[in-house]
Amino acid sequence: MTCDHVRERLTAYLDGDLDADGGTVVRGHLRTCEACRRVASAEAALRDGLRALPTVDPPSTLWAGVQARLAAVEVAEASRPAWRRTLARWAPVMPRFAAGGALAAAAVTVLWWRSAREPAAEPVIGPVTGPAIANPSPVIRSDNRQLAAAQDPAPPSPAPAVESTGCQPGTTGDVTAELAADPARLATCYAQAVDELLALAGELRGHWSDSQRAAFDARVQELRESIAIAEDGKPRQRAWRAMVRYLQRAIVRDEVSLASGGVR
Amino acid sequence: MRAVGAAIAAIPAFVVLGALAPVAAADSMGVIERSRLEIKPAGRAFTRLSIENPLGNVRVEGYEGTALQIETRKHAPDQDALDRLRVSLVPNPDGTVRITTTADGGREVAPVARGAVRIDLIVRAPRDARVEASVSSGTLEVFNMDAGGELDTASGRIEVRNVAGELSTHSVSGPTSLSQVFGSVDAQTISSDVDLDSVAGEKLVASANDGKIAGRRVRSREVELTTVNGRIVLEGELSLRGRMIVSSLTGDVDVRLRRSGAVVIRARGAKVDLGAPMSRAQPGGWVEAHFGELTGVQPALIEMRSRRGNVTFAIVQ
Numbered sequence: 001m002t003c004d005h006v007r008e009r010l011t012a013y014l015d016g017d018l019d020a021d022g023g024t025v026v027r028g029h030l031r032t033c034e035a036c037r038r039v040a041s042a043e044a045a046l047r048d049g050l051r052a053l054p055t056v057d058p059p060s061t062l063w064a065g066v067q068a069r070l071a072a073v074e075v076a077e078a079s080r081p082a083w084r085r086t087l088a089r090w091a092p093v094m095p096r097f098a099a100g101g102a103l104a105a106a107a108v109t110v111l112w113w114r115s116a117r118e119p120a121a122e123p124v125i126g127p128v129t130g131p132a133i134a135n136p137s138p139v140i141r142s143d144n145r146q147l148a149a150a151q152d153p154a155p156p157s158p159a160p161a162v163e164s165t166g167c168q169p170g171t172t173g174d175v176t177a178e179l180a181a182d183p184a185r186l187a188t189c190y191a192q193a194v195d196e197l198l199a200l201a202g203e204l205r206g207h208w209s210d211s212q213r214a215a216f217d218a219r220v221q222e223l224r225e226s227i228a229i230a231e232d233g234k235p236r237q238r239a240w241r242a243m244v245r246y247l248q249r250a251i252v253r254d255e256v257s258l259a260s261g262g263v264r
Numbered sequence: 265m266r267a268v269g270a271a272i273a274a275i276p277a278f279v280v281l282g283a284l285a286p287v288a289a290a291d292s293m294g295v296i297e298r299s300r301l302e303i304k305p306a307g308r309a310f311t312r313l314s315i316e317n318p319l320g321n322v323r324v325e326g327y328e329g330t331a332l333q334i335e336t337r338k339h340a341p342d343q344d345a346l347d348r349l350r351v352s353l354v355p356n357p358d359g360t361v362r363i364t365t366t367a368d369g370g371r372e373v374a375p376v377a378r379g380a381v382r383i384d385l386i387v388r389a390p391r392d393a394r395v396e397a398s399v400s401s402g403t404l405e406v407f408n409m410d411a412g413g414e415l416d417t418a419s420g421r422i423e424v425r426n427v428a429g430e431l432s433t434h435s436v437s438g439p440t441s442l443s444q445v446f447g448s449v450d451a452q453t454i455s456s457d458v459d460l461d462s463v464a465g466e467k468l469v470a471s472a473n474d475g476k477i478a479g480r481r482v483r484s485r486e487v488e489l490t491t492v493n494g495r496i497v498l499e500g501e502l503s504l505r506g507r508m509i510v511s512s513l514t515g516d517v518d519v520r521l522r523r524s525g526a527v528v529i530r531a532r533g534a535k536v537d538l539g540a541p542m543s544r545a546q547p548g549g550w551v552e553a554h555f556g557e558l559t560g561v562q563p564a565l566i567e568m569r570s571r572r573g574n575v576t577f578a579i580v581q
Contacts, residue, residue, distance in 0.1 A: 015581075167436070175378040176369025179318055182400060186418055189436045193454045193473055200492070200513070234398075237416070241434060241452055248471050248490050252511045253569065 001025055006036050014044055167192055183232055190240035197247035204251055216250055294341045294380070303355065304331040310390055311359035311411075315397040319349070319365050319383040321420075322399050326391035326408035332361060333388040338381075345376040349383055363387070394429070401438075412447055439475075449484070457494075476515070491515050495573070499580070502527060506564040516573040519566065520580050526556035526563035533568070533575030540577075555579055 006029045012018050013026045030037050167189035172178055198220070205213055223243040230236040249255040286299040310332055315322050320337075334353065340346035348368040355361045365383045367376070384402070389395070395406050395413035404415050405423045412429025415422050417438045424431065424442045432450040433440050440451050443461040451458050451470040458470045460479040468484035470477050473492045482500030487508040489496050495515040501522040502508060510517050517533065529538055532550045536543075540553035554563065568575045 173377045174369065174375035175319075175367040175381055176375070178378045179367060182318055182418070186436065189418070189454065197473070197492070234416075237434070244454065244473070245452065245471060248473070248492060252490050252492060252513045252571070253509070 001029055003029075003033060003036050006030070006033070007039055010036075010040055010043055014040070183236070186237060187240065190237070190244065194240070194243055194247065197244065197251060200251050201247060208254065212254070219246060294339055295343055295346045297338045297346055298336065300333070300335045301353070302331050302333045303353075305355075305359070308357065308359045310355075310361055310393045312361070312394045312396065313387065313389050314360060314362045315385065315387065315395070316363070317365045317383060317385055317398075317402065318400040319367065319378075319381060319402070320399070321384045321402040321404070322397050323386045323403075323405040324395050324397065324407070324409065325386070325388050326393075326410065327388050328391065329388075330390055332390070334363065335386040337384045337386075339383075340381045341376065344373065345381055348373065348376070349381055351383060351385070359393075502564045502566070504564065505562045508564070508566045510566075510568045512570045512573055514572040515570060516576070517568045517570045518576045519568055520578045521566075522581070523555055523564075523579050526554065526558050526561060527566060527579075528552070528554045528558070528563045529566045529568070529577055531566075531568040531575045531577065533570040534572055535574040537575070538577045539579065 006026055009018060009022065009026055013023060016023075018026065030040055167185065201216065205216065208216065220243075223239070223246060227236060227239040227243060230239040286297045289296050309330055313324065313332075315324070334351075336351050338346055338349045338351075340349060350366050350368060351363065352366075353361065353363050363385065365385070367378075367381060369375070389409070391408060391410045393409070394411040395409055395415070397404055397406070397413065398416035399420045400417070401419045402417075403421045403423065404417050405425075406413060406415065406427055407424075408426045410428045412427065412431045415424070415431075415433045417435045419436060420438045422433050422435055422438060422440045422442075424433070424445060426444040427442075428446040430448045431442070431445055433442070433452070435453045435456055437455045438453070439456045439459070440453055441459040441461075442449060442451060442463060443459075445460075445463045445465070447465040448467040449460075449463055449465060449469070450467075451460070453472045453475050455474040456472065457475045458472055458477045460468070460470065460477070460482060462481040463479065464483040466484065467486045467488075468479075468482065469488045470479075471490040472494050474494060475491065476494045477489050477491055477496045477498075479489070479498040479500060482498060483503065484500075485503045485506045487498075487500075487506070487510070489498065489510045491512045493514050494512065495518070496510055496512055497518045498510060499520045502524065504525045508519075510519055521527075529540070530546075530550055530552050531538055532548070536551045538551060538553045540555060543551050543553040546552050556563070566577070568577060
């Protein structure tokens with residue numbers, strides 16, 4: 001192996017990334033080549049020096065600065081004429097469009113030429129069979145209808161009436177009634193999750209000490225009372241979520257005596 | 265949008281900058297109405313945006329302006345049903361703006377199925393307004409905001425991108441995706457995945473009962489990820505004196521970190537691989553290892569555990 005070959009592999013060798021054979025060859029060369037040994041020593045010293053540098057925590061103003069610069073770019077972009085922004089967006093793909101356009105033009109020419117040579121088909125009179133259009137797109141009668149149709153999600157299609165089964169939403173056919181039932185349905189979802197977690201806790205509590213079990217039962221009772229007295233809607237959902245998180249921590253990490261809650 | 269106009273007119277503290285007449289169209293699949301409204305605070309800036317839309321999607325986009333631009337798209341099977349879809353806008357003098365949607369009912373009108381009607385909202389808001397929004401099965405998206413927020417869905421997807429400030433998200437069965445979030449984060453789901461990308465802040469708490477948590481480029485000082493049945497994959501950077509607890513009941517735990525100082529790792533699992541030559545077995549099935557010199561500075565602490573899954577750790581240089 002020549003010095004050039006060894007020096008190409010020095011960084012990988014120092015990082016321990018070479019396989020056993022590669023490492024042996026480089027090591028063998030370094031034992032006999034003073035010049036390569038000096039290069040290896042210098043590179044190792046540089047690497048160690050870099051690693052010894054203190055870590056710099058970015059100042060809290062860094063992100064504000066980044067945002068300010070991004071905002072400046074956006075402002076500059078907004079001040080450019082629309083045609084220049086459009087041109088800039090399409091410029092990278094223009095060559096491909098040009099090629100595609102040429103191909104399309106050629107295809108249209110061939111088709112036109114062939115259709116001009118073939119006799120026109122007789123019109124079919126009678127029922128047309130074929131796949132039915134089950135869900136045609138709505139037509140927006142406005143100036144920007146094409147754009148609107150392209151951006152619109154598929155229109156909702158009426159679903160057959162289905163009774164709500166606990167956590168799953170039902171389709172009773174009356175949107176007002178279903179909206180009114182949403183909080184109760186969410187509460188059912190949380191209650192089901194809590195039941196599952198309590199069942200798991202029941203399996204795992206054998207590993208806990210007596211005091212842990214007592215703390216767990218007391219905390220669960222406390223959280224149940226919080227749920228019961230919470231106002232309908234978001235406050236009650238928060239209470240359910242506090243219960244879920246407490247149970248998760250108890251089950252997964254045996255943290256039975258800690259208060260639940262996340263950041264807030 | 266008639267309800268919006270009425271609400272705005274009643275509160276002189278806000279100025280309606282522009283309201284496009286609703287554009288409606290009908291075809292065999294129903295009626296669609298689009299409208300747009302722009303309001304500007306006459307006095308105090310908009311500081312908080314509260315949106316409840318159980319009938320469709322919500323997207324909030326921050327921008328460098330003071331006005332609130334609201335775009336509404338309603339869909340219903342016929343004009344009567346469309347007229348029952350309401351969007352109400354209530355601006356308060358304290359800087360809070362509340363937007364709610366509903367469908368009017370009553371015995372005198374024919375019932376309409378929930379799946380047949382829809383209201384989607386796109387709101388462009390001043391970046392420094394806090395967002396509190398909830399949807400049911402629709403998608404909830406928040407982009408480019410600077411004052412955090414609280415986002416709730418039942419089964420809809422939550423997507424957050426480029427948001428600063430304290431953020432909490434809750435979902436029952438909709439996936440949560442947070443990227444470029446700068447601030448403390450609390451993400452909780454019951455039966456869906458949590459995806460985190462480029463999250464930095466004081467604290468990151470995420471949990472799922474039946475769902476995977478995946479984190480990339482995570483740089484929060486305190487990290488707490490918990491699943492009951494779901495894998496946790498975390499790639500990030502540990503801050504000096506940071507603290508990280510990554511735990512699952514049945515899922516595998518896989519953590520890969522860039523290190524910026526001494527780290528002490530404690531792990532327990534069905535099978536533990538800490539990638540450290542000096543791992544030591546401890547009582548209770550724990551394995552401990554450390555990277556870097558422990559003298560002088562308080563080390564960062566990592567605790568990883570899975571009762572029934574494997575635990576893997578690696579330092580990424």
